[in-house]
Amino acid sequence: MTKQLKLSALVAALLVSASAFAAKPGYTVDQTTDAVSRNNYGECWHTTYFDKAKDGLVECGDREAAKPVAPVVQAPKAAPVSVKEHVTLSAKVLFNFDKATLRADAKNELDPLVAKLKAHAGQGVLNGVEIDGYTDFLGSDKYNNALSQKRADAVKEYFVNAGVPAEKVTAVGKGKADAKMTDECKSKFPKYAKNKKQNAEIKACIEPDRRVDVVIDAVKVTTQQ
Known part of the structure; x- marks a missing residue:
């Protein structure tokens, strides 16, 4: 035991x-x-x-103490921001005077925009593009509104035929709504209505009012601070 x-x-x-x-x-x-x-x-x-x-x-004392692990700092999240880019195209370059058919060399101005719009669309960042047609103050409101709409439509058709999604493109004719050169040019050539030379000179003076504005609305990814 x-x-x-x-x-x-x-x-x-x-x-x-x-x-x-x-x-x-x-x-x-x-x-x-x-x-x-x-x-x-x-x-x-x-x-x-x-x-x-x-x-x-x-x-x-036979082993070092484990060092504290530094906290992982996550990068700031990207925030989508809508940015609008304005591009002004001279109607003199795109169209003959008082016409709404695109000139052959208009492609030199339009093709770079087409490339940008298609790239934005392919990346899924294109919200839309608005094409605004403008005229000078000469002529009636009805005539200018119709002409500016036809010019805006012509640019839209070019974009869509080149591969820009049709649902992303709108065309608006704004006539002489934003004719900025009117007052300045009228003061320079007060007798333009009765003087052929001044009539030609005032047409040249108000040329900047005859234009097409392209407003590109796209998402730009930025980093939050």
Whole structure:
């Protein structure tokens, strides 16, 4: 009976010791406190199986403490912003005087815009494009409104035939609604209505009013600060 008790105690001690070693392999452990045993100099006791690469403990100075991981800073989210680009095209370049049929060399002005619009559409950032036709102040409102609409329609047709999505393009005739040169040119040539020379001169003076404005509405991706 006594031998059995001693054997049981020995097995229990071995199990406790094995458990301690398993918890802190490579070190001699105090079975009562589960702490690493130290010598008189405060140094941890190593076993013959100690491997610093695998068994090192920070508390024994055999391994560096893990450095805190810096928080991951996420980049600011991109915010879509709608931007409108205004391009003014001279009606003199696009059309003959008092006409609404595009000149052959109008493609030199329109093709770069077509390329930009198709690129925007392909990227899914084209909200739309508005083509506004304008005339000078000469002539009646009815006539100028009709002429400016026909010119805007001609540019729209060119864009659509070149591959710009039709549903993205609108054409508006605005007649002489924004004839900015009227007052200045009238003051320069007050007798234009009765003088052929002044009539020709005032037509040249108000040429900037005869135009087509292209307003491109596209999404530009920016970064929030």
